[in-house]
Structures are given as structure tokens and as C-alpha cells.
Amino acid sequence: MSVSLKEIADQGQFDAFENPGPLTHGLPAMAYTDADFFQLEQEKLFPDSWMCVAYAHDLPKTGDVSPVEVAGRPILLVRNADGDIGAFQNVCRHRCMKLVDAPKNVGKLLKCPYHAWSYDLLGKLRSAPHFGGIDNQTPENFNFDDHGLVPVPCGTWGHWVFVNLNGNAGALxxxxxxxxxxxxxxxxxxxxxxxxxxxxxxxxxxxxxxxxxxxxxxxxxxxxxxxxxxxxxxxxxxxxxxxxxxxxxxxxxxxxxxxxxxxxxxxxxxxxxxxxxxxxxxxxxxxxxxxxxxxxxxxxxxxxxxxxxxxxxxxxxxxxxxxxxxxxxxxxxxxxxxxxxxxxxxxxxxxxxxxxxxxxxxxxxxxxxxxxx
Ligand code: FES
Ligand SMILES: [Fe+2]
Incomplete structure (x- = not known):
């Protein structure tokens, strides 16, 4: 549940910061120590920003994948066949398992360790073995196109990889x-x-x-x-x-x-x-x-x-x-x-x-x- 600064700060805690006198004060101590303030940053500040989360050299080859936590969310970086780095929610679309927990090379397909659903390097679902019964991957009402990995806005500048969780930060x-x-x-x-x-x-x-x-x-x-x-x-x-x-x-x-x-x-x-x-x-x-x-x-x-x-x-x-x-x-x-x-x-x-x-x-x-x- 979302919190607001008003709810977590004591009355007057930010007064000195907000109303500089002859000298300006820094942020109060709670902005550095309080778990609720950090949670507020996780909910509001980091998702709204372009966060630098990795170096491009962390994923040198096609098929390299690397998990990273951004604002407390599991995110997955993937080097695709075009040489670009993309980002996805690091979550399988079947039962929402965290897909990747360590950097590795997955070749052409990213396979979930639980029931072997597989995704290509662009996040498209390619296989959902026996989901509809033996040798049936497509039960009624199930469309592969609706169950690909969820992309996260991602860009590379120089050697540095940025993600913007909520897509509101404008052009990188x-x-x-x-x-x-x-x-x-x-x-x-x-x-x-x-x-x-x-x-x-x-x-x-x-x-x-x-x-x-x-x-x-x-x-x-x-x-x-x-x-x-x-x-x-x-x-x-x-x-x-x-x-x-x-x-x-x-x-x-x-x-x-x-x-x-x-x-x-x-x-x-x-x-x-x-x-x-x-x-x-x-x-x-x-x-x-x-x-x-x-x-x-x-x-x-x-x-x-x-x-x-x-x-x-x-x-x-x-x-x-x-x-x-x-x-x-x-x-x-x-x-x-x-x-x-x-x-x-x-x-x-x-x-x-x-x-x-x-x-x-x-x-x-x-x-x-x-x-x-
Ligand atoms: S949770 Fe991923 S295949 Fe079942
Ligand atoms: Fe220094």
C-alpha cells in the first residue's frame, strides 16, 4: 500500500529543510535512516526516474541475461540478437516465478525452471509445454501473444544501461x-x-x-x-x-x-x-x-x-x-x-x-x- 511523506514524517520534521533561514539545512536524518522513507523512494522516486542499473559489458554476448533489483522489483536485462540490451519484469507469465536469479547465457531461449515455459530474447512466449494437457500448448482462450515477458523501458547510453520502471521519465x-x-x-x-x-x-x-x-x-x-x-x-x-x-x-x-x-x-x-x-x-x-x-x-x-x-x-x-x-x-x-x-x-x-x-x-x-x- 502506498504511503505518503505526510503519513510517515513527524509533524515539523521537514520544517528546517523547507524553510531555510540565513543558512540552509540538509534533509532530516529520517530521510537516510527510516525504512518508510526508503519505501517512499522505492514507490515514487526510483520508478519515476531513469536509473542506471548496469554496464553494457555486464552482458557482452547475445543471450546474456542479468537480473537486477530496481526499486525492490525484480528486473531482467537481456542482450538480444541485434546486439541491443532490453529489460523485462523478471517474472514468468505462468505462475509469476522469478525467472532468472544469476547472470548467465541462455542461448536463444529463456526457460523458466518451474514448468519450462520458454521465451525468446525479445520476450515473446515460444513454448508452454503441456499447458492444455499432454502435447497441447494452447488450450482454449490461451494466446501466446498475450503471455510474453512484460517489457520495461530501457536504454543504453555509452556503456551504461538505464531503466525507467513507470515509463514517465521521457526520452533517455x-x-x-x-x-x-x-x-x-x-x-x-x-x-x-x-x-x-x-x-x-x-x-x-x-x-x-x-x-x-x-x-x-x-x-x-x-x-x-x-x-x-x-x-x-x-x-x-x-x-x-x-x-x-x-x-x-x-x-x-x-x-x-x-x-x-x-x-x-x-x-x-x-x-x-x-x-x-x-x-x-x-x-x-x-x-x-x-x-x-x-x-x-x-x-x-x-x-x-x-x-x-x-x-x-x-x-x-x-x-x-x-x-x-x-x-x-x-x-x-x-x-x-x-x-x-x-x-x-x-x-x-x-x-x-x-x-x-x-x-x-x-x-x-x-x-x-x-x-x-
Ligand atoms: S512458473 Fe514459470 S513455467 Fe510455471
Ligand atoms: Fe571524495
Missing amino acids: SDHVAPLANRLNGVDLSDLKLVGVLDFGEVDTNWKFLMENFIEPYHVPVVHSSTTDQPLADHYVVNDGTCLGSAVDIDRAEGVEGRAGSLNVSSRYLTLFPNFVLGRYFPDQLGVHVNLPVASGKTRQYRAIYKTDGVEPCEQEGQALKKLWWDVHKEDHEMCERLQQGRASAVAAEGGVLSPCWEISVRRFQELVFNAVQ
């Missing part, structure tokens, strides 16, 4: 445009995958991982071992649903970019709600898939790409993986501690946001707040 190309426009000079069809870092489940709310990526305020403090960029070189990106920050090293006097570190000109960009892309000049891109699991848990994995069209050597790949593993562990520790801080009454009103460095965080939180109304 429009959704990605504000970020795509900031990638001039990058040929997304020629990215070289360096490696994937699988962080598993991080003990924090998905919003903390996003907010952390969006603001530059923490960078010189948390990542002091990998960068000496002064905060002054950073600026905030606050462009509708494309939020983040950036740093232009060549604006800083006497500071040179240093390949293999964070000391390079960078773009830290997101698309609301869960897509994260970092561009590190001259030739690197990183993309995170953040999958909200529960109010205090988020599954995260990250792909590292080269943008110069050159396959990275083993040594370079290992160095980049080590750099990014260490950097993200620093961020995860902060995000887990943000989550822990939410158990304190002090966090009830969400702390205060910098009017300079965290205006994009504020915008992100407003998008969340609006989406759960």
Missing part, C-alpha cells in the same frame, strides 16, 4: 543531454575498459554516496594523500538534474596536472538520481553504478575507462585500480560515518549546507524531496 537522450554536453572530446563508442572495482554493499544510504560525489568541499581534506588541489580551484556544477563539481588545474598558478593522481583537471558529474561519472583529464573516465538496497545499504561498483582509444597495459591498469580503490574507500568511510551520525538527535534537522560549496547538494536534496511528495 533528453535525460542524459546535460551531462553528455559536458563530455566534448570524448568518443563514447571508443572507450577502453580498464577494470571494474566491486565495492559490494556499502553501509550508507544511497544519497550520501551521491552527495559526497557532488560536492568538492571534502576533497582537499579527505583525499589529501592523492591530491594537493586547493579548494579554491574547484567550482560547483548546478545544472538542473546534472549536479557535481569540477576543477581546472591550469587555472591554478604553478600547479601542474599529475597523471595517475587526482591532481588533474576533473569533472565530477551526476545525473539525478543515481548516475555518477568522473572525467579526469587527459584520458580517463570513471562511472559508478549505485544501487539502493535499503535505507542504510547501497551496492556500488565502478568501471574505469580510458578515453584515448588506447588499450591500457597491465601495469597502468593495476595502478589505476589501486588509485581508485583507495580514493573510494576514503569516501566510503566518510559516507558510513555520515550514516552513523544520523542516529544522533543532533542530526534531526540535517546539519547545515555551505552556501558556496554545497548548493548542488541542496539542489539534489530538493529533487529527492520533490520526488517523494
Whole structure:
């Protein structure tokens, strides 16, 4: 049953957030800790959005299938014979069994393990053995065309797979445009995958991982071992649903970019709600898939790409993986501690946001707040 924010929030809980005084407050603690608030996001925010749920390289071959949970629903990704990735409700049309529970290659047909109904890679029902009796697949009133897998709007941009559960989010190309426009000079069809870092489940709310990526305020403090960029070189990106920050090293006097570190000109960009892309000049891109699991848990994995069209050597790949593993562990520790801080009454009103460095965080939180109304 659907809940509303009014039903689950205590009287006045969002007052400080909604009515900024001289300083703006963040979202109250319950937005990060409360199971009902997470349920509200599962019902209203995630289904209404283009959620990035996988990398295209997760399904490299025709017949590859991969289950993913989106907003608590079982969804199935399928690479079809045209080379496209489609999405379906991961549910058999016979008795509604979850069809696929682990990534695999199914060849040309996807067979339900219960009574062997089979679907092709476009979701069409191809076989329902003995459904009407021995050797009878089509009892009266049963039409194969009415019992195919239920499609879910799905699209691929670059190497990244998005789904929009309720089909209300508009065209994917429009959704990605504000970020795509900031990638001039990058040929997304020629990215070289360096490696994937699988962080598993991080003990924090998905919003903390996003907010952390969006603001530059923490960078010189948390990542002091990998960068000496002064905060002054950073600026905030606050462009509708494309939020983040950036740093232009060549604006800083006497500071040179240093390949293999964070000391390079960078773009830290997101698309609301869960897509994260970092561009590190001259030739690197990183993309995170953040999958909200529960109010205090988020599954995260990250792909590292080269943008110069050159396959990275083993040594370079290992160095980049080590750099990014260490950097993200620093961020995860902060995000887990943000989550822990939410158990304190002090966090009830969400702390205060910098009017300079965290205006994009504020915008992100407003998008969340609006989406759960
Ligand atoms: S539930 Fe799938 S074939 Fe019966
Ligand atoms: Fe960080």
C-alpha cells in the first residue's frame, strides 16, 4: 500500500529543510535512516526516474541475461540478437516465478525452471509445454501473444544501461543531454575498459554516496594523500538534474596536472538520481553504478575507462585500480560515518549546507524531496 511523506514524517520534521533561514539545512536524518522513507523512494522516486542499473559489458554476448533489483522489483536485462540490451519484469507469465536469479547465457531461449515455459530474447512466449494437457500448448482462450515477458523501458547510453520502471521519465537522450554536453572530446563508442572495482554493499544510504560525489568541499581534506588541489580551484556544477563539481588545474598558478593522481583537471558529474561519472583529464573516465538496497545499504561498483582509444597495459591498469580503490574507500568511510551520525538527535534537522560549496547538494536534496511528495 502506498504511503505518503505526510503519513510517515513527524509533524515539523521537514520544517528546517523547507524553510531555510540565513543558512540552509540538509534533509532530516529520517530521510537516510527510516525504512518508510526508503519505501517512499522505492514507490515514487526510483520508478519515476531513469536509473542506471548496469554496464553494457555486464552482458557482452547475445543471450546474456542479468537480473537486477530496481526499486525492490525484480528486473531482467537481456542482450538480444541485434546486439541491443532490453529489460523485462523478471517474472514468468505462468505462475509469476522469478525467472532468472544469476547472470548467465541462455542461448536463444529463456526457460523458466518451474514448468519450462520458454521465451525468446525479445520476450515473446515460444513454448508452454503441456499447458492444455499432454502435447497441447494452447488450450482454449490461451494466446501466446498475450503471455510474453512484460517489457520495461530501457536504454543504453555509452556503456551504461538505464531503466525507467513507470515509463514517465521521457526520452533517455533528453535525460542524459546535460551531462553528455559536458563530455566534448570524448568518443563514447571508443572507450577502453580498464577494470571494474566491486565495492559490494556499502553501509550508507544511497544519497550520501551521491552527495559526497557532488560536492568538492571534502576533497582537499579527505583525499589529501592523492591530491594537493586547493579548494579554491574547484567550482560547483548546478545544472538542473546534472549536479557535481569540477576543477581546472591550469587555472591554478604553478600547479601542474599529475597523471595517475587526482591532481588533474576533473569533472565530477551526476545525473539525478543515481548516475555518477568522473572525467579526469587527459584520458580517463570513471562511472559508478549505485544501487539502493535499503535505507542504510547501497551496492556500488565502478568501471574505469580510458578515453584515448588506447588499450591500457597491465601495469597502468593495476595502478589505476589501486588509485581508485583507495580514493573510494576514503569516501566510503566518510559516507558510513555520515550514516552513523544520523542516529544522533543532533542530526534531526540535517546539519547545515555551505552556501558556496554545497548548493548542488541542496539542489539534489530538493529533487529527492520533490520526488517523494
Ligand atoms: S512458473 Fe514459470 S513455467 Fe510455471
Ligand atoms: Fe571524495
